[in-house]
Amino acid sequence: MTNPLSVFQHTPTGHVPAFLSLAATETAWAFHHTLPDYAPTPLVPLRGWAQAMGVKAVFVKDESPRFGLNAFKGLGGIYALARAAGQVLGLPEDLTWAALQTEAARDALAKVEFVTATDGNHGRGVAWAARQLGCRAHVYLPAGSVPARAQAILDAGAAQAEILPLSYDETVQYAARMAEAHGWQLIQDTSWPGYEAVPTWIIQGYTTMAREAADQLAQAGHPRPTHIFLQAGVGAMAGGVLGCLAARYGDQAPVFVSVEPEDIPCIYRSALAGDGQPHTVAGEAGTIMAGLNCGTPCSLTWPVLRDGVTWYFACPDAVAEAGMRRLGRPLPGDQAVVSGESGAVTAGLLDWLTTRPDLADLRQRMGLDGESVILLFSTEGDTDPDHYRQVLCD
CATH class of the missing domain: 3.40.50.1100 (Rossmann fold)
Incomplete structure (x- = not known):
């Protein structure tokens, strides 16, 4: 056979x-x-x-x-967002959740916005992590994504969860362009030359x-x-x-x-x-x-x-x-x-x-x-x- x-x-x-x-x-x-x-x-x-x-x-x-x-994706999302937030706040690498929850930290992080592309689970993890930190998250999904996955991302706390008429790799590129255009922080679970710190944390x-x-x-x-x-x-x-x-x-x-x-x-x-x-x-x-x-x-x-x-x-x-x-x-x-x-x-x-x-x-x-x-x-x-x-x- x-x-x-x-x-x-x-x-x-x-x-x-x-x-x-x-x-x-x-x-x-x-x-x-x-x-x-x-x-x-x-x-x-x-x-x-x-x-x-x-x-x-x-x-x-x-x-x-x-x-x-x-x-499982929340493990990578919360750690990456915490490390990114720590850099905004000038905190050391060995940070704790309590250090991100002070009144001064919450005030500073309220101005931070994140963006990512996802097939579903990663975006949900990023949306959840952003909500925990008091930040906004914008999430883009590729063509063919079921609406239930987009809704789950919104339910997790995303400010936006949009299904695009693009492939997954094209959606990643789109999210990167949106980050540059709006000054958002890109939180992507893949890497390429010049974009390695965040995926390393994830x-x-x-x-x-x-x-x-x-x-x-x-x-x-x-x-x-x-x-x-x-x-x-x-x-x-x-x-x-x-x-x-x-x-x-x-x-x-x-x-x-x-x-x-x-x-x-x-x-x-x-x-x-x-x-x-x-x-x-x-x-x-x-x-x-x-x-x-x-x-x-x-x-x-x-x-x-x-x-x-x-x-x-x-x-x-x-x-x-x-x-x-x-x-x-x-x-x-x-x-x-x-x-x-x-x-x-x-x-x-x-x-x-x-x-x-x-x-x-x-x-x-x-x-x-x-x-x-x-x-x-x-x-x-x-x-x-x-x-x-x-x-x-x-």
Whole structure:
């Protein structure tokens, strides 16, 4: 049978950049712990599924409860906005939430406006963070975004959430132009030459999720996972989590797996090119994985993914839907995890790898066996509620 997945295997070098070292990410970790609404999200063990797959353990980090935002993105948004606000106020890097809440700080920050482009979750995180700081946020979404995602951004506190007739990359460019025209601060979760400080903060903010997961795994009796599956859009989250956990586990680093939609797999295509450079995938994608619908790799995290990933996958939408059903309708004894299209694609890939006869050889090559401890991140809940209900009813 023909392999239904696009896959590329690579031998990683394991290099971790300085901005993702344990010391460098400690500031974000410490800042998050000063937030009144901070709490670690659950790490859900799925013992029934692990037994059915013939692996030792599988855990899902459920990010849907994060700050009430139904996704992990608030971690990066609040840290980046706090650092930007700290610069406005002349505060040190190791700032606290209390330092941003003084009367003088609130008065100064009331004049600051932020802008971003988003497929949904990042914009919601930025809108929420701006509201916490007493600032205004303008958010632009690409063509094809469902109105529910724009409304969720408004509900989170945005002054504006507009769907544009543009691709994601074009929407990013538009937001950058609006920032320049109006004097707004651009808060974007991807980078390019000359725009690197803010995305560095965002990526460092995401590492709190990784540190939580590693601590929770250790508490569950697993000093390290053997395999970590990561969703890659521009690669900011995937690169941040990979770098943080590679630094933590050192020579015992697990096998990292990058997962993207087949319509617009910029990380997969960049790896496949073999020249070490990031490559843009042009055109408009029709994938249901809105959070991964990105054509240009983040320049900061592409080297991390290039040097740290062993398996790069580009998957059809059916994989994401399989993951949504697997997590939402679990085996007896397992806890249900409500996971949206982008959040569930890694679970769907794992499900395909362990149930389809045509992928048995690939499963063996990946070392998915009775000793495997697998970590997945469900990065979002049902951010498109209508489609989520439709998939689970199929």
